[in-house]
Amino acid sequence: MRARAADAAAYGTRWRQTAPLLLLAFLMMAAALTLLRQNVLAAVVTYQGSTAKFSSGRVTGQDVGFGMAQVNVAGAGTKTVLAAGFATGTLDGLCVSQVQTLPVIGDVVIKLTSGDGNSSTREIEATNVQLDITQLRGSGTGINLDGRVQIGMASQDITTLAGVDNPLSAPTGTGWWGIDATAGDIFSAKGYLYDAEIGGPMTLPGLRISVTPKSAGGTECWSTPGDATPLPH
Template sequence: MDDFSGGADHAAYGTSWRRALPLMLLALAAMAATLVMLKQQVFAAAVTYQGTAAKFSTGRVTGQDIGLGMRQLSSKSSGGVVSTKNVLSAGFAVGSLDGFCLSQVQNVPVIGDVVIKVRAGDGNAATREISAANVQFDIASLRGNGTGVNLDGRVQIGMASQDITTLPNTDNPLGAPTGIGWWGIDATAGDIFNAKGFLYDAEIGGPLTLPGLAITVVPKAAGGTECWNTIGDAVPVPH
């Protein structure tokens, strides 16, 4: 997917159906696509490359058979130019989350910059109500605040990304390149608390539950906010 973000803000005053129509269509398309994917019990049937990373946050991630490894993402522009980015790929066989927020700013003709936000959860910090299986996130940066990151069981640090195991009987589940310099961490289980970062794409092959799902599309000029805004909350992955 090409990068649609950028451009100047355009404040809108009063009610204009001409200006509101693209926003309504965008919101309906996002909602329809999500409902279809939830009906199929799949959040992302295939990896979608985003030219610009989306912000994400969650109160806590708990996973089993966890792998964190470096890999590359490739994309092709409309002009046929192929580019690559180094990312941290995080995968786990099964996991649960305490709430989830994903947001991205995109530019819509006439309206200007809008914030597309997907949120889910029950608002209770004591529960991890979102569950998923066979998950992989490709991340530009990640930080766990407070308690941070806890890894349990058999933990291997510095192993080759291609040797990480998150799914039984699956070789190189993260799709990492071979060779020296692509390293990662493999653990039996773990938790990441108060996680914030930038997400390029997500792929969930198993069932996913998203209680309290809400999708909003709000112009920045009208008060649209992202999942987090504090500068320096996320540590970039080296490129």
């Protein structure tokens, strides 16, 4: 599992991984075989020893928080990240990908995608979500925050879950700032993340997991930050 400088027991099960996204792919595949008929995967946990790419056509959240935090990455020391969390949310498509180098095979692209291919719907639903991000970008309409928006508050004081202190597990003290909002939208979202934790149920319609050698045409979720087509395919 990821190791945080400060840790709150606000989220669901956490697992240790040594081959991050590769092992995740097979764990998710096993879970999908069991739960795909119900179209619900609960307590999904993703850990990245290095960053993975992600994208979504639109992310909409309620009780949203963005705050500076730290994660301890195996073999890489402590990294400062942007922790993004929301109590409930919906997504228009989701893609997570990472390149791994395997013996004999070489570089492979491990990719998880979900969605219905309809840009007018937000078919993926999730609760109690936290993402540890190194870069986040929204294009087109960009990033919109609504309701009561507080900018510059301490990360430890952000409230995404009712009754939970420091839900983003942010360091205490000065120098760690954040943004708290009633609701938020990120359009054509893409970026890099270390991990994602979903403490509650998550629906993943059309879930697909692929492991494709780059030499055989394996592609990631997006090629450059300016890519105008971040939707999963």
